Amino acid sequence: MLSPGDKFPNTPLFPFKDKIIHFGLFFVLIFLWLRVANTSRKKIKLKIFTIYLVFGIIIAILVEYLQQEVPNRSFDYFDIAANILGGAVGIICFYILYKKNSKLV
Secondary structure, three states, X not given: OOOOHHHOOOOOOOOOHHHHHHXXXXXXXXXXXXXXXXXXXXXXXXXXXXXXXXXXXXXXHHHHHHHOOOOOOOOOHHHHHHHHHHXXXXXXXXXXXXXXXXXXX
């Protein structure tokens, strides 16, 4: 997320490509953090989900702020929204799988 903008590979353009990437990265990040928190297989409390969501929001804002200092990158409120939405969906998916006792979590 902090790579210079001119270092990205040339790919065919499609609408909202960067927003989809931001969403996906934060989805995976939060989902995997929760997976690590669940390694003991004990009951996860709602407090953990809240902490991870707040931490994800802080990271989302911090990364966008730091992008101002990276060549060919810029601050974008819609990227923050995509980051937060990806993290929130990651939490929801983890919670659903957790409640179903899925082997994925």
